[in-house]
Amino acid sequence: MSTFYEGEPVQKLEQQLTQPDFETAFLSYEHSVSPLHRPAVRAGICVTAAVLFGSMIPWYAARFATVWLPLCGILLTLALAVYFCREQPKTVRRWAGNLFRSNRMLSLPCSVAVYRDSVAVKNEYETLTLYWTDYGACLETGQYVILSGGLSRNFLILKKQGLTGEQQAALSAHFRNTFAARYRRR
Secondary structure, eight states, X not given: OOOXXXXXXXXXXXXXXXXXXXXXXXXXXHHHSOGGGSHXXXXXXXXXXXXXHHHTHHHHHHHHSOOHHHHHHHHHHHHHHHIIIIIHHHHHHHHHHHHHHHOGGGGSOEEEEEOSSEEEEEOSSOEEEEEGGGOOEEEEOSSEXXXXXXXXXXXXXXXXXXXXXXXXXXXXXXXXXXXXGGEEEO
């Protein structure tokens, strides 16, 4: 597969994404976008708000002779904390599963060749050449390299399963050098 740079690929891999792979990678990327996207941070904000409502109880009781409003605030913020920790990740995972099922091309076995300036993805129905300049961010986890923001493939997941330690190190170094400030490791 020729690209703008005619050298040898940095890495070649064969992969087939499954729905759990896509859901896990999507959830990892979603949590890495910003600290506010992490369930623990959102729950922490809610617990802090509950503590603030609790500290208002004496003042509110002295002024209005009731504590129902601060207690309702405490219950609401604690319920939101539980929602952010338990239910929202399930909802995001379900949404990612629906997204995966809506695009049959994602589940096909494909060969991926990572070049200096691009990646070539080939399956039985399509051949894509995607350039690194089209992608806005790169996240590397223990199992995946996740690229987001592409034109033809908005969310590209490369599985590191089956790669040796040396191959994974070479792939990591390549993405770290290629994406620089847009590269994150989790």
